[in-house]
Amino acid sequence: MNQKEVIVTGGMGYIGSHTTVALQNAGYSVFILDNLSNSDIGVLDGIYRITGVRPGFKKLDCTDISGMRRVFEKHYNAVGVIHFAAHKAVGESVSNPLMYYRNNLNGLINVLDMMGTFDIPNLVFSSSATVYGQPDSLPVTEDTPLKPATSAYGQTKVMGENIIADAVRANPGIRATLLRYFNPIGAHPSGQIGERPNGVPNNLMPYICQVAAGQREYLNIFGNDYDTPDGYCVRDYLDINDLADAHVAAMRHLQSGGSGVNVYNLGTGRGQSVMQLVDAFQRATGVNIPYKITSRRAGDVSSIYANADRAARELNWRAVVPLHETLASAWRWQKKLAKSK
Ligand code: NAD
Ligand code: UDP
Numbered sequence: 001m002n003q004k005e006v007i008v009t010g011g012m013g014y015i016g017s018h019t020t021v022a023l024q025n026a027g028y029s030v031f032i033l034d035n036l037s038n039s040d041i042g043v044l045d046g047i048y049r050i051t052g053v054r055p056g057f058k059k060l061d062c063t064d065i066s067g068m069r070r071v072f073e074k075h076y077n078a079v080g081v082i083h084f085a086a087h088k089a090v091g092e093s094v095s096n097p098l099m100y101y102r103n104n105l106n107g108l109i110n111v112l113d114m115m116g117t118f119d120i121p122n123l124v125f126s127s128s129a130t131v132y133g134q135p136d137s138l139p140v141t142e143d144t145p146l147k148p149a150t151s152a153y154g155q156t157k158v159m160g161e162n163i164i165a166d167a168v169r170a171n172p173g174i175r176a177t178l179l180r181y182f183n184p185i186g187a188h189p190s191g192q193i194g195e196r197p198n199g200v201p202n203n204l205m206p207y208i209c210q211v212a213a214g215q216r217e218y219l220n221i222f223g224n225d226y227d228t229p230d231g232y233c234v235r236d237y238l239d240i241n242d243l244a245d246a247h248v249a250a251m252r253h254l255q256s257g258g259s260g261v262n263v264y265n266l267g268t269g270r271g272q273s274v275m276q277l278v279d280a281f282q283r284a285t286g287v288n289i290p291y292k293i294t295s296r297r298a299g300d301v302s303s304i305y306a307n308a309d310r311a312a313r314e315l316n317w318r319a320v321v322p323l324h325e326t327l328a329s330a331w332r333w334q335k336k337l338a339k340s341k
Contacts, residue, residue: 222294
């Protein structure tokens with residue numbers, strides 16, 4: 001039994017696979033639980049090609065409590081759990097809310113239950129900037145008041161944070177870190193792992209990449225009449241490898257002691273508009289992105305970006321990868337995906 005093992009739920013997905021690489025590079029051994037509902041077994045080969053180590057893997061649904069018990073029984077010595085496993089499509093969560101509550105909340109409850117049963121002390125949870133809604137002032141700090149969620153997906157993040165707080169209060173043997181991600185983009189620089197959107201991408205970056213690859217004719221830009229400097233929505237886009245490193249920093253920090261629940265924003269601290277991101281992609285790759293301005297997308301906030309000073313202070317973590325490298329890695333991965341089809 002490895003003394004530095006981390007159980008990673010959803011570790012075959014976009015953020016989980018990059019985090020597995022970062023954990024392995026930092027000397028942890030990783031055991032992945034994933035039901036492959038939004039990922040592919042080939043991800044294990046990508047991780048192996050980057051790190052030279054194949055993580056442990058079990059195909060399992062986190063909502064399956066008996067399956068979870070069998071795995072946690074074997075891995076009771078793990079130092080912690082990073083819980084990524086969740087459905088994440090905002091629109092789908094509005095049309096099928098029960099599927100989102102069932103998957104995202106039951107999975108989390110089972111993780112907490114098993115951590116309590118087998119005395120596994122440290123939890124890192126994937127939360128999201130979506131919990132802030134449209135904040136009254138920018139940038140947002142961790143103390144910025146949360147706004148009511150506008151989708152069932154957003155609700156599962158707010159409720160997930162509350163469930164964790166209650167569970168930790170009731171069992172001080174567990175400590176937890178909630179990571180509120182802003183907008184992760186890009187891929188591993190090796191081109192071995194990246195994001196695999198299912199069907200038509202909801203998110204901006206994979207959509208831009210598919211337009212660049214000629215798979216889609218043009219990008220729809222959702223609105224140019226926002227109350228922002230250039231009229232386009234503003235977000236805080238951070239490199240996926242920076243985000244992965246933050247999980248290693250968070251796990252180390254939990255292992256160093258303390259109690260209760262920590263909360264960190266993970267972003268660059270800089271806002272970019274949709275048009276700025278399109279321009280930066282064109283400059284970084286030399287590929288032209290045709291676009292059309294369409295109406296606003298329901299539920300979009302106009303502007304949000306992070307104050308990530310707390311993560312810098314307490315986790316010694318900062319986003320460091322320059323945007324042009326992130327965009328180049330996204331494009332490299334897109335070309336590889338197109339070839340593999
Ligand atoms: P992803 O879909 O690429 O990865 C999620 C993984 O979890 C997939 O491999 C999927 O097969 C698996 N999974 C889903 N439900 C499961 C279940 N019940 N049991 C076992 N495995 C299950 O998504 P991602 O972008 O890597 O997101 C990871 C986490 O980060 C999610 O919790 C998501 O809500 C959160 N998050 C993502 C973003 C983003 O922009 N990508 C932003 C904020 C928060
Ligand atoms: N966006 C867009 N066209 C797209 C996808 C997204 O104009 O095809 C915009 C969207 O309105 C938002 C930004 O890009 O302002 C980021 O959207 P994404 O879905 O990637 O992330 P979100 O911040 O909504 O989670």
